[in-house]
Amino acid sequence: MSVRQTDIDLAHALADAAGAAIRPWFRAGAEVELKDDRSPVTRADREAEAAMRRILEAERSGDGILGEEYGERPGISGRRWVLDPIDGTRSFTAGRAIFGTLIALVEDGWPVLGVIDQPVQRERWVGAAGRPTTFNGAPARTRACPALEGALVATTSPHLFDDGDVPHFMALVAAVSGGYTRQGPVYGGDCYNYGLLASGHLDLVCESGLQFYDFAALAPIVEGAGGRMCDWNGDPLTADSAGHVLAIGDPARTEEVLEALRAAA
Known part of the structure; x- marks a missing residue:
């Protein structure tokens, strides 16, 4: 292609x-x-x-x-x-x-x-x-994230998540905050969060319930900046994806992010 x-x-x-x-x-x-x-x-x-x-x-x-x-x-x-x-x-x-x-x-x-x-x-x-x-x-580049704990995660709003997905998101929040609940995620931002991640200002974006037109443009941007886009199972995003979206600035953190999401299962 x-x-x-x-x-x-x-x-x-x-x-x-x-x-x-x-x-x-x-x-x-x-x-x-x-x-x-x-x-x-x-x-x-x-x-x-x-x-x-x-x-x-x-x-x-x-x-x-x-x-x-x-x-x-x-x-x-x-x-x-x-x-x-x-x-x-x-x-x-x-x-x-x-x-x-x-x-x-x-x-x-x-x-x-x-x-x-x-x-x-x-x-x-x-x-x-x-x-x-x-x-x-000008070239855009994601930033290195040496550990999941302390990563800066963003989402537009858990209120937009599909039923049953919020506990998985909160498990990810717990993993990145190390138990310090006051160190919560960044809320709001919509597609702007993915641009900020591509430019090295955020580490993770986690969303649920998206339509294809909500995420089709994001994968080439994040991946061209050195990050990874996938669903909550780690699979690439295509027209057939269900709308569970992850953007990971440092691909080395991918398995830890997926494990954190599964922790609520």
Whole structure:
């Protein structure tokens, strides 16, 4: 699976278009609606995805598209663009600039190109198979984590986890905090946490209940920065993954993280 420079250039164009659609609505009182699954959506979400789809329909008419707001358009090329116009709509509506636009290119179910774009702070991570991850054009690298105890772990919220997953997450928190319950995880952040991990500011991100458009862009970014992305069993993330997601900055800690999650079983 190869990623062409034209693919990367197109991903940048998509992120630029989404950002232009989102920024006018940030802290501007965008009305919030609730979808059938009770998740929030705003006009900014819809306008950003529509802007990206217009570009893809013009530039890559044979590629498929999967977007959170407008569903799936089948393609004929074996490639699919996976879009989440605002990952972290709750943060967006609260005026917190820790949401992001997620753009992925997927081949045969495997993410090969990913973008996290924070349009307000104008921060952008780009990862592509066979290439190092960049942050605003400069190399990004995860940091070494010499021991699981003391690692800095983040999640958006355990309230978003699937039923029964919270005890496993709390077992991981106990392992990294060494019994000091005041040394808890970082909460909030959505996709922004994965960019921070790729840039060496976090050690672990643990989530549950994610959809493919929530995580497809993340694996190329984290892995291109030297980290590892997998599910809670240690398996790679693909279109068939169930939504249990781990990002591990230092792959040497992988087995310890998996063992900690299993400790609650």
